[in-house]
Amino acid sequence: MNAKDNDIRCKTCHSLLAKVDKTGLTILRGGLQATIDGVFRATLVCYRPRCRSLNILNLSTEQRRVEVRASE
Numbered sequence: 241m242n243a244k245d246n247d248i249r250c251k252t253c254h255s256l257l258a259k260v261d262k263t264g265l266t267i268l269r270g271g272l273q274a275t276i277d278g279v280f281r282a283t284l285v286c287y288r289p290r291c292r293s294l295n296i297l298n299l300s301t302e303q304r305r306v307e308v309r310a311s312e
């Protein structure tokens with residue numbers, strides 16, 4: 241797995257929203273850093289004012305796999 245595979249990008253504008261590695265999902269924005277692991281669903285709204293797209297992530301760090309599903 242290369243670094244690019246670990247990037248979570250907005251489905252609309254492809255801005256970098258988060259990264260995934262063996263420790264879990266990391267959201268880094270400004271001075272805030274959050275790392276989440278386990279099996280969960282996360283909803284991320286793109287930070288770009290002209291985008292604001294909803295991105296739904298289904299993550300399992302046990303499987304080391306992230307699936308990004310398009311929202312309706």
Ligand SMILES: [Zn+2]
Pocket residue numbers: 250251252253254255286287288291292293
């Ligand atoms: Zn976006």
